[in-house]
Amino acid sequence: MIRGLWDREMVALLLLAALMPMALVWIWFGGAGAVGRLGLALIVSGAWHLIFMLARAQPPSFAGAITALAVAMLAPEDMGLVRIVLGISFGAVFGELVFGGWGRNVLNPATVTLAFLGFGFPTFAWPDFVLPVAWAAIPAAGLGVLFGVMPFGILAGAALVGGGTALLAGGPDWVVPAAAMVLVLLVADPVASASTALGRWLNGALYAALVLLFASGWEGASPVQLCVAAALLASLAAPLLDDIAIALWTLQRRRRHGGS
Amino acid sequence: MFGRIPGFGLSPVFRSDPFENPVPTGMITEEAAITAPPGDVLRVDLVAPEDSPVAEGAPVARLRNHPEIVLSAPFAGRVARVRLGPGRRLDEIILFRDPGGEVAEWDVAAAASGDAPALVALMQGCGFWPRIRSRPYGRMPASAERPAAIVVMATDSRPLAPDPRLALDGLEEALGRGLAALGRLTDGPVFLCAADGPPPIAPDAAGGARIAHVSPRHPHGLAGFRVHDLCPAAPGRPVWDLHAEDVAQLGVLLATGRLPRTRLVSVAGPALTASRLVRCQLGADLRALSYGLVRPGPHVLMAGSPLDGRRAQWLGTLDRQATIWPQQQEGKPPHWFLAALASSSVPKPVIPTAALQHAVGGAFPAMAMVRALSVGDDETATRLGALSLVEEDLALADYVTGGQAGLGDLLRAMLDRTRTEMAA
Numbered sequence: 001m002i003r004g005l006w007d008r009e010m011v012a013l014l015l016l017a018a019l020m021p022m023a024l025v026w027i028w029f030g031g032a033g034a035v036g037r038l039g040l041a042l043i044v045s046g047a048w049h050l051i052f053m054l055a056r057a058q059p060p061s062f063a064g065a066i067t068a069l070a071v072a073m074l075a076p077e078d079m080g081l082v083r084i085v086l087g088i089s090f091g092a093v094f095g096e097l098v099f100g101g102w103g104r105n106v107l108n109p110a111t112v113t114l115a116f117l118g119f120g121f122p123t124f125a126w127p128d129f130v131l132p133v134a135w136a137a138i139p140a141a142g143l144g145v146l147f148g149v150m151p152f153g154i155l156a157g158a159a160l161v162g163g164g165t166a167l168l169a170g171g172p173d174w175v176v177p178a179a180a181m182v183l184v185l186l187v188a189d190p191v192a193s194a195s196t197a198l199g200r201w202l203n204g205a206l207y208a209a210l211v212l213l214f215a216s217g218w219e220g221a222s223p224v225q226l227c228v229a230a231a232l233l234a235s236l237a238a239p240l241l242d243d244i245a246i247a248l249w250t251l252q253r254r255r256r257h258g259g260s
Numbered sequence: 261m262f263g264r265i266p267g268f269g270l271s272p273v274f275r276s277d278p279f280e281n282p283v284p285t286g287m288i289t290e291e292a293a294i295t296a297p298p299g300d301v302l303r304v305d306l307v308a309p310e311d312s313p314v315a316e317g318a319p320v321a322r323l324r325n326h327p328e329i330v331l332s333a334p335f336a337g338r339v340a341r342v343r344l345g346p347g348r349r350l351d352e353i354i355l356f357r358d359p360g361g362e363v364a365e366w367d368v369a370a371a372a373s374g375d376a377p378a379l380v381a382l383m384q385g386c387g388f389w390p391r392i393r394s395r396p397y398g399r400m401p402a403s404a405e406r407p408a409a410i411v412v413m414a415t416d417s418r419p420l421a422p423d424p425r426l427a428l429d430g431l432e433e434a435l436g437r438g439l440a441a442l443g444r445l446t447d448g449p450v451f452l453c454a455a456d457g458p459p460p461i462a463p464d465a466a467g468g469a470r471i472a473h474v475s476p477r478h479p480h481g482l483a484g485f486r487v488h489d490l491c492p493a494a495p496g497r498p499v500w501d502l503h504a505e506d507v508a509q510l511g512v513l514l515a516t517g518r519l520p521r522t523r524l525v526s527v528a529g530p531a532l533t534a535s536r537l538v539r540c541q542l543g544a545d546l547r548a549l550s551y552g553l554v555r556p557g558p559h560v561l562m563a564g565s566p567l568d569g570r571r572a573q574w575l576g577t578l579d580r581q582a583t584i585w586p587q588q589q590e591g592k593p594p595h596w597f598l599a600a601l602a603s604s605s606v607p608k609p610v611i612p613t614a615a616l617q618h619a620v621g622g623a624f625p626a627m628a629m630v631r632a633l634s635v636g637d638d639e640t641a642t643r644l645g646a647l648s649l650v651e652e653d654l655a656l657a658d659y660v661t662g663g664q665a666g667l668g669d670l671l672r673a674m675l676d677r678t679r680t681e682m683a684a
Contacts (some may be wrong), residue, residue, distance in 0.1 A: 006663025011611040056606035103609025148614030195612045195627035246628055250643055257492050
């Protein structure tokens, strides 16, 4: 009879709105090159959404634009048209659309794209960012949490582990800008991350721990590369973390109420 | 971190003009109907055939398999029309009112003296039984069922719901008597759930019932969440829930031998020029309740709150709200391409947001429950506490997520599957 606000497309639009500070700063400093990359990613991602709508009656989602933005910002540079189209197609189709579209995917399609490009074509250079783009991750995360579309637990868990290590041991600060951007763009995705309160804290903490591990042990990796790898592994572990959280929750309830 | 979080919950606002009468007025509609609870199947034998006169409270029909359970007339009048489905399933029994008719009385000496079987027989025989809801599955309890606990709701967080304190005004003694009577029906505890503020009854007068305080935000004031929190229901471990007004009326029955058949009902909604608080009989005619208040134009009558209401002409056995909604005009169907952009062959998935977690009051991991229900994983849903819930408990989650997942229907299907499995 009457419907609330938080359907899938509204969440996608709010996520897109939350990412706007970062996207706009990135376009401001990237100029025509950035606009071109973003346009290409949007066209390829949108085309696949359209194909799946016509072939599988899956309505397209604005989440495709989020994927395109993340890929355009984080993908290795100067790869050539064929490779980037191949990468985005692989990520969008096998990361998201074959599962039934955004909301039913297991991994973030942008993470899949970037991992595919990184492992498939390792000779291309990963992008570097000017610091203002990384700073813009903070208002983006703030907006996302304020709208309730970005999981607070993931951001807080990552900040806790990252900040704690920096305070205690003085961690590798050259990785922090890329880690913050990947955290907001890829890890804090509501669908492909853990969905329970405890699971989210663990998910964020795991991501930060992996970034720290790779930063200290992975010789010759660029910051974006190791952050994307950490995001992929943290995302793969999300269902396990959720299961741990639910098992603890059931245990606590069983202790309180008895029975099975 | 993964327990009950008191800050959770929402206060959804629906436009409705203020109440024209802060003090409820009595309103017995000229027609009323006895209907089956939504989703429940009652096979009945008629006691009073069409066109026969009945006294208030007199039996009109009995359950086929349990003739001791009686459906009784909400007012003195005449049975106007009986509509039964295949297999003598009750659809509706419409009655016309006859002012000045008689009121049926029961001999309550045995039940009031503390004899539990006599009390059960009285509750089943006088037509009180359908006012009880048994969880799991959310049905009228079986004839010989003995609950593991009883939850009495003296609070209601549904939008536009009448304040139960108003309904209980002046009935404290009867409420205490009713609670004490319920205590004899179970070996477990009886909980009286009340919102913060002065309790509806002094703790030492509550007949052994424990008073549980409840957050005023929706959905904390729904029986399902209180059952989930206080004493989870499971197969073989049923939990009953009742409204405090009904319990107070049970207390009146035990004192006087007459069961009151009116209840406090709010008539509200955006299609009304003013809202109305009435004391009307069970099964009242929604057209009569909203008469004179409806704005011009087409509208929809719903029994229940704006969140969980369903189109109906009669107030249901468990309803305490009527919502009148303007009818949406059906426009031209959109172009097929635009329709394909918006609608899908399968329901669109629910995205985990803070709003969803609030909509289940932080009582359980919301997304895990949504996923378990969507894929039909009944075991996980059971582990998360789905057996304590019924459709109305997920109505808020359905509302905030745009209703495309149909969580209430998924939960009902899951409960029906579990019930069939347990019966086999």
